[in-house]
Amino acid sequence: xxxxxxxxxxxxxxxxxxxxxxxxxxxxxxxxxxxxxxxxxxxxxxxxxxxxxxxxxxxxxxxxxxxxxxxxxxxxxxxxxxxxxxxxxxxxxxxxxxxxxxxxxxxxxxxxxxxxxxxxxxxxxxxxxxxxxxxxxxxxxxxxxxxxxxxxxxxxxxxxxxxxxxxxxxxxxxxxxxxxxxxxxxxxxxxxxxxxxxxxxxxxxxxxxxxxxxxxxxxxxxxxxxxxxxxxxxxxxxxxxxxxxxxxxxxxxxxxxxxxxxx
Amino acid sequence: xxxxxxxxxxxxxxxxxxxxxxxxxxxxxxxxxxxxxxxxxxxxxxxxxxxxxxxxxxxxxxxxxxxxxxxxxxxxxxxxxxxxxxxxxxxxxxxxxxxxxxxxxxxxxxxxxxxxxxxxxxxxxxxxxxxxxxxxxxxxxxxxxxxxxxxxxxxxxxxxxxxxxxxxxxxxxxxxxxxxxxxxxxxxxxxxxxxxxxxxxxxxxxxxxxxxxxxxxxxxxxxxxxxxxxxxxxxxxxxxxxxxxxxxxxxxxxxxxxxxxxxxxxxxxxxxxxxxxxxxxxxxxxxxxxxxxxxxxxxxxxxxxxxxxxxxxxxxxxxxxxxxxxxxxxxxxxxxxxxxxxxxxxxxxxxxxxxx
Numbered sequence: 001x002x003x004x005x006x007x008x009x010x011x012x013x014x015x016x017x018x019x020x021x022x023x024x025x026x027x028x029x030x031x032x033x034x035x036x037x038x039x040x041x042x043x044x045x046x047x048x049x050x051x052x053x054x055x056x057x058x059x060x061x062x063x064x065x066x067x068x069x070x071x072x073x074x075x076x077x078x079x080x081x082x083x084x085x086x087x088x089x090x091x092x093x094x095x096x097x098x099x100x101x102x103x104x105x106x107x108x109x110x111x112x113x114x115x116x117x118x119x120x121x122x123x124x125x126x127x128x129x130x131x132x133x134x135x136x137x138x139x140x141x142x143x144x145x146x147x148x149x150x151x152x153x154x155x156x157x158x159x160x161x162x163x164x165x166x167x168x169x170x171x172x173x174x175x176x177x178x179x180x181x182x183x184x185x186x187x188x189x190x191x192x193x194x195x196x197x198x199x200x201x202x203x204x205x206x207x208x209x210x211x212x213x214x215x216x217x218x219x220x221x222x223x224x225x226x227x228x229x230x231x232x233x234x235x236x237x238x239x240x241x242x243x244x245x246x247x248x249x250x251x252x253x254x255x256x257x258x259x260x261x262x263x
Numbered sequence: 264x265x266x267x268x269x270x271x272x273x274x275x276x277x278x279x280x281x282x283x284x285x286x287x288x289x290x291x292x293x294x295x296x297x298x299x300x301x302x303x304x305x306x307x308x309x310x311x312x313x314x315x316x317x318x319x320x321x322x323x324x325x326x327x328x329x330x331x332x333x334x335x336x337x338x339x340x341x342x343x344x345x346x347x348x349x350x351x352x353x354x355x356x357x358x359x360x361x362x363x364x365x366x367x368x369x370x371x372x373x374x375x376x377x378x379x380x381x382x383x384x385x386x387x388x389x390x391x392x393x394x395x396x397x398x399x400x401x402x403x404x405x406x407x408x409x410x411x412x413x414x415x416x417x418x419x420x421x422x423x424x425x426x427x428x429x430x431x432x433x434x435x436x437x438x439x440x441x442x443x444x445x446x447x448x449x450x451x452x453x454x455x456x457x458x459x460x461x462x463x464x465x466x467x468x469x470x471x472x473x474x475x476x477x478x479x480x481x482x483x484x485x486x487x488x489x490x491x492x493x494x495x496x497x498x499x500x501x502x503x504x505x506x507x508x509x510x511x512x513x514x515x516x517x518x519x520x521x522x523x524x525x526x527x528x529x530x531x532x533x534x535x536x537x538x539x540x541x542x543x544x545x546x547x548x549x550x551x552x553x554x555x556x557x558x559x560x561x562x563x564x565x566x567x568x569x570x571x572x573x574x575x576x577x578x579x580x581x582x583x584x585x586x587x588x589x590x591x592x593x594x595x596x597x598x599x600x601x602x603x604x605x606x607x608x609x610x611x612x613x614x615x616x617x618x619x
Contacts, residue, residue: 016537017441017499019448026451042540065538065568087440106444169567 009124010037011057014046014072015085016064020106024059024085027113034117043067048165050076056124059104062086067160067167073098074146075162081120081127098145141183143198147206155208161187161194168194172211176225177247178203180218191243213260215239215253229257265322266402278315284391285311291387296380302373305364310357314388317349318395325399342396350388354381423587434471435529438495439464445499460498467491474521479613482549482556483515489528489547496532503542504532514551517612520584524558526577527606531562535604538568556612561605578606585610 011034015021021039028034034057038049043066050058050072058080062069070091073082084095087106095103101123102116159170170189179186180200187194204214214220225241229249232238237249239257249257267273289307292298298306321342328341361377364370377384442464449457470488474480497504524547531545543563550557578597585593585608593610 016540017445018501019445019499020441022448022452023444026448063537065540065565087437087444106440107447108444 007033009034009056009121010053011035011059012038012040012046012049012053012055012080013059014040014043014064014069015059015061016041017061020061020085023107024113027110031117041065043069043072044167046072047075047162047167050080051162051165055080057120058082059085062088062091067169070094070098070146071160073100074142075160075167077142078145081123083116083120098142141197141199143196144202147198147202156206159187159196161196163194170194172207175212175222176241176243176245177219177221188245213253213256215257216248216250219247219253221247223260226257229254265319266406267322268319277319278312281311281315284315288387291383292380296383298373298376298380302364302370302376305370306357306360306373306377309360310353313356314353314391317353318392320349321345321392321395322399322402325396325403329403330400342393345396346389346392349392350385353388354384357381357384434468435533438529441499442495449498456498460495463491463494463498467495471522471525477521479518479615480521481515482517482519485519485521485524486510486515488522489525492525492528493532500532500536500542503539504536505542505544507544507546508548510547510549511551514549514556514612516614517551517556518615519556519610520588523581523584523608524560526581527560530577530606531560531604535562535564538565539563551612554612556608556610558608558610559605561603563602564599564604566599566602581608 011028013021013024013036015024018041021041025036025039028036037053037055040046040049041064043064046058046060046064047067049055058076060069060072060082062084063086064072067075069084069086078099081101082099083102083104084091084100085104085106085108089105092103101120104112104116155172157172159172159175161168161170170187174189176188176190178200179188181195183197183199184195185198185200185203187196200214200218200220204212204220207220211223212220213223221239221241225243227240227242229237229239232248236251237254238246239249240246267277285308288311289300289303292307293300293303296303324341324345328338330338333341357377358374358381361370361374365373442460446457446460446464449460467488470491474484474488493504493506528545528547536543536545546559546561548557548559548561582595585595589610594608596605596607598605598607
């Protein structure tokens, strides 16, 4: 390191419009302590770059091809300080609920940009000290945050999942069931399993209750996939899916299932 | 205008309703009056029809003394006076008719026998006139409630028109903010281009604001609005927007509601092209055949892209405006085929210049 005075930050700019990236690039030239590690024009590229490069700072557009800004954030985690940059003011509340550092409304001036950058640096330095302090609480996973920040009365219609630097999108109609596995959930779709860091309760609250049912402490099932329910052992049951998979049904889950089937 | 005299069918129905009354009059003349049945018929029926006509005059006095505004005394006085005058004229006519009939041998001595009955006839006349007054008041009330309903409907249509005008004049604010952001980027890197974009944007805004007031514009004008919109979007999206046009020359002078197609093209950009990494094409096809204008706006889109809220507002607005203006004569279809999104419209090809 030739510059011992100030720590160098690495930033990634994500926006599908070249001119919008150009504004950010221009404002950043006044800050030699910030290095632009990558520029991305869509959600997939953004997830790939951020996962590989682990930048300190991400400037993130909301509406983009492939993945929107919130989906990107859900997949890249909260290690980086994220500044949303968008022309839409209606995402601001959601943005702060997923712990965005700031929310820049296009078009923005240099002063406003500087303010956002200052807040981002403060966040980064406090995060660095918090990480070393022994009292640090584990932060909620980004997917859990995203689930609570979801607009009310709107259920998920797709779930983005990440495997390394690759992104898969599971349309909700193709999700067979979800299974809790420690800190993760396994999403089963078209006989493939995708792992995602999220609690099963937060997934449950994000899914349409008329299509998905929690049948067990660890299982949520797509009701369209259930072929039949069979007794299993003394007083428990299993749900048999059309593809033959058997899922345990708890007593409470069985009551819910009965209630649904009798309707 | 008189509600009954004005229409032949109503007049016939009105006179037919007097037939039972004339039967009553014949009975009155024959039984208490002491005329022969032949005399009673010969006098009663023409007299009654005549009186039917005379009672039509009650309409004018009813209209000039409306129940809700004139005082009770005024109403009573006006109609009693009317009844006395009209009935008086009527018995004079009855005397004259009896006099004429006396000339026939069958009706010899009719005149003096009728004279005995004149008070009875006068009283009947007054009652019938007042009956007609009541009838016309009912008619007036019905007419007024119909007019009120019509006014209400007209007010509803006007309010909807105003709402549509407001919708038409609405420029998507995000389009504006994003364009301003592009200008902000260009000011330092390419000032000439920034100025050009200011001019393009100003051009588009001016056209949109002017159009909100108009009911219909030539298709050519709408197309030039679309090209100024696309000129701005091309600065933002660069080569990502490809435009294909196939437009009949003779469709250019057809009149369409302003800002009918621009929201469709804007949707194609916002929901289609902007979600595609490599961009895509928007195809605009317009034909005019046999008095029908058919328009197709087609664009590529990414079926896997995140759905955008607010979608469908523009489409619903276009659909509603077409329905308000043309009803069943216009069609509006939305279809997706693979990665192509297609909106098809057909509507009557109006050319105001030709019809007037």
